[in-house]
Amino acid sequence: MIRGQIPILRIGTTLLATIHIELRDAVAEAFQADVLTTIEKDGAAGLLIDISGLDIVDSYVARIIAETGRMAKLMGTTTVLVGMRPEVAATLIRMGYSMEGVLTALNVDDGLELLGHIVPKQRGA
Amino acid sequence: MIEEILATHELKLVTEDDVMAVRRRVREIAEMRKFDTFAIAAITTATSELARNVVVHGRGGTAKIEEISDGLRAGIRVVFTDEGPGIPDIARVMSGGYSTARSMGLGLSGSKRLVDDFDLESQVGVGTRVTVTKWKRF
Amino acid sequence: MKSFSDYRKYMTILKLDEAEIQSRRAFFTLTDEDLQRLASLRPFAEKVTEEVVEQFYSLLLAHPETRKFFEDDATIRRVKRTQREYFLGLFAGKCDREYVEDRLRVGAAHERIGLAPKWYLGAYRQYLHLILNALQAELKDEERVRAAFQSIQRIVFFDVSLAIDTYIAANAEALVRHQQAIRELSTPVIRVYDRILLLPLVGAIDSIRAEQIMESVLLHVVEAQAKCIIIDIAGVPVVDTRVADHLLKTTAAVRLLGAQTILTGITAQVARTMVQLGVDVSTMHTLSRLSDGIELALGMVGKAITTAAPPAPASPSAVTPPVVGGTS
Numbered sequence: 382m383i384r385g386q387i388p389i390l391r392i393g394t395t396l397l398a399t400i401h402i403e404l405r406d407a408v409a410e411a412f413q414a415d416v417l418t419t420i421e422k423d424g425a426a427g428l429l430i431d432i433s434g435l436d437i438v439d440s441y442v443a444r445i446i447a448e449t450g451r452m453a454k455l456m457g458t459t460t461v462l463v464g465m466r467p468e469v470a471a472t473l474i475r476m477g478y479s480m481e482g483v484l485t486a487l488n489v490d491d492g493l494e495l496l497g498h499i500v501p502k503q504r505g506a
Numbered sequence: 507m508i509e510e511i512l513a514t515h516e517l518k519l520v521t522e523d524d525v526m527a528v529r530r531r532v533r534e535i536a537e538m539r540k541f542d543t544f545a546i547a548a549i550t551t552a553t554s555e556l557a558r559n560v561v562v563h564g565r566g567g568t569a570k571i572e573e574i575s576d577g578l579r580a581g582i583r584v585v586f587t588d589e590g591p592g593i594p595d596i597a598r599v600m601s602g603g604y605s606t607a608r609s610m611g612l613g614l615s616g617s618k619r620l621v622d623d624f625d626l627e628s629q630v631g632v633g634t635r636v637t638v639t640k641w642k643r644f
Numbered sequence: 645m646k647s648f649s650d651y652r653k654y655m656t657i658l659k660l661d662e663a664e665i666q667s668r669r670a671f672f673t674l675t676d677e678d679l680q681r682l683a684s685l686r687p688f689a690e691k692v693t694e695e696v697v698e699q700f701y702s703l704l705l706a707h708p709e710t711r712k713f714f715e716d717d718a719t720i721r722r723v724k725r726t727q728r729e730y731f732l733g734l735f736a737g738k739c740d741r742e743y744v745e746d747r748l749r750v751g752a753a754h755e756r757i758g759l760a761p762k763w764y765l766g767a768y769r770q771y772l773h774l775i776l777n778a779l780q781a782e783l784k785d786e787e788r789v790r791a792a793f794q795s796i797q798r799i800v801f802f803d804v805s806l807a808i809d810t811y812i813a814a815n816a817e818a819l820v821r822h823q824q825a826i827r828e829l830s831t832p833v834i835r836v837y838d839r840i841l842l843l844p845l846v847g848a849i850d851s852i853r854a855e856q857i858m859e860s861v862l863l864h865v866v867e868a869q870a871k872c873i874i875i876d877i878a879g880v881p882v883v884d885t886r887v888a889d890h891l892l893k894t895t896a897a898v899r900l901l902g903a904q905t906i907l908t909g910i911t912a913q914v915a916r917t918m919v920q921l922g923v924d925v926s927t928m929h930t931l932s933r934l935s936d937g938i939e940l941a942l943g944m945v946g947k948a949i950t951t952a953a954p955p956a957p958a959s960p961s962a963v964t965p966p967v968v969g970g971t972s
């Protein structure tokens with residue numbers, strides 16, 4: 382497992398993970414572990430996963446993302462998927478993956494705004 | 507119109523790296539042939555699904571990528587072949603939502619919806635061959 | 645409209661290079677000996693051209709379906725002249741690139757005037773029959789007639805293969821052009837406000853158009869970073885299960901991008917069919933009136949339409965900063 386390949390940034394109470402490389406098994410596992418240990422250590426109200434750099438999301442990647450979101454949810458962190466490309470959205474829908482249960486936003490700003498609406502502010506920093 | 511094979515590329519499919527390499531190759535060809543972004547995403551994603559199936563379920567095999575033409579349109583055909591366990595109930599796996607792995611089981615049924623032609627041949631104990639074709643749109 | 649020299653491009657499309665011409669000739673067993681025989685029949689051809697062409701056109705003009713293609717005397721004179729050239733061309737004793745190009749011109753011309761292959765093939769059979777009659781009348785000797793007719797058949801079938809291939813290529817090409825036109829006209833996405841798009845759909849939606857609509861919507865939403873796209877279906881004549889399914893898919897894809905879809909223009913008729921067909925559109929915002937859709941969309945971006953203060957002076961602006969919060 383190669384940890385730290387996908388950068389995880391903190392913006393206040395929110396974590397921002399930018400996936401910019403092909404997710405292979407080892408990277409995906411490391412990414413999940415990184416996200417979860419960061420939440421465990423420092424807490425986070427929200428998690429933004431930015432996939433604007435991905436030109437393909439197959440069932441494997443879709444599953445990793447959905448799973449990570451569910452795991453984060455168990456720890457009280459809301460996940461928002463950000464920046465999906467048009468051709469990726471069309472492909473997922475054609476395959477039958479509507480990724481219900483995963484929140485989405487057009488860009489990081491919108492994602493932060495969405496988290497502000499749904500995550501109660503009292504959680505603090 | 508008569509179909510013509512312009513070029514063929516044979517790649518092995520044994521590891522996860524091979525899956526990435528095949529799908530990268532398919533993308534390169536689709537880009538070179540000036541497929542639109544939606545078609546590129548479609549054939550690349552279908553390739554990713556089927557290549558992964560070969561590695562995960564089929565104990566490894568090969569991918570043959572053909573650049574084809576019907577006189578008017580360019581096309582890409584990919585043939586995934588393995589000598590793995592085969593699929594006992596083809597109708598069931600094609601209906602989607604069935605998986606022997608802990609997965610959504612939308613790889614085969616989903617890929618079929620991404621391409622123009624989809625053909626699955628499989629024999630238990632002998633192996634599986636999936637052929638997909640994507641034509642460039644007008 | 646196509647240009648006159650359009651047929652030349654079929655040389656490329658059909659890949660009619662020297663090798664292809666040779667391979668076709670071989671398949672039709674059109675040998676050099678045949679070409680020589682045809683060349684030697686040139687005097688015969690010159691003698692009977694007039695007669696064969698006249699008989700041929702009286703047959704075509706007698707049939708209502710084929711007569712349509714020859715509206716006036718000028719046209720008839722022109723096609724007869726072309727036909728005479730064509731007929732003599734069969735006896736040129738050549739089968740080179742130039743010959744093939746000339747034959748493609750014939751195919752392209754037929755496609756252009758919309759003469760279906762069945763009429764072309766049917767007419768050609770009659771044509772062959774006339775030629776055979778002329779051969780019998782002129783050459784007398786049974787053996788010579790047979791040999792001559794065989795050579796003619798070979799070159800004629802060679803010609804027919806080129807004409808049919810041109811038909812197919814021209815048709816496929818027309819399809820390309822139509823599809824491009826449809827794509828451009830069928831998805832007119834309009835920006836109605838900052839981050840709000842509107843797509844008024846007019847006309848029937850089949851699965852090809854539905855696909856184009858989805859792609860165009862997704863591209864526009866990302867490009868404009870639109871929070872919301874209103875799809876107005878008031879101009880769609882039939883909204884059945886399939887159309888509803890396409891709209892649901894588009895909505896789901898738009899949601900993946902992080903935006904929302906509002907469906908407006910739902911008529912009483914459409915509402916009734918949707919419920920009767922058991923189509924579940926509960927994942928979509930649906931409204932009857934476009935104006936309500938625009939109001940809902942404005943709410944999503946934190947804006948609202950309010951009534952202006954009493955006698956509104958010059959300013960027509962009715963849009964004021966946030967009154968209604970987001971609805972997401």
Ligand SMILES: Nc1ncnc2c1ncn2[C@@H]1O[C@H](COP(=O)(O)OP(=O)(O)OP(=O)(O)O)[C@@H](O)[C@H]1O
Nearest residue numbers: 559563564599605606607609610611612613614634
């Ligand atoms: N090449 C193959 N050889 C043998 N069995 C296969 C092969 N490809 C698919 N299968 C069988 O078909 C089932 C469905 O495949 P499909 O790709 O649709 O789903 P999956 O691979 O299980 O999950 P995912 O949605 O992640 O792709 C698999 O679980 C497996 O049992």
Ligand SMILES: [Mg+2]
Nearest residue numbers: 555559613614
């Ligand atoms: Mg699979």
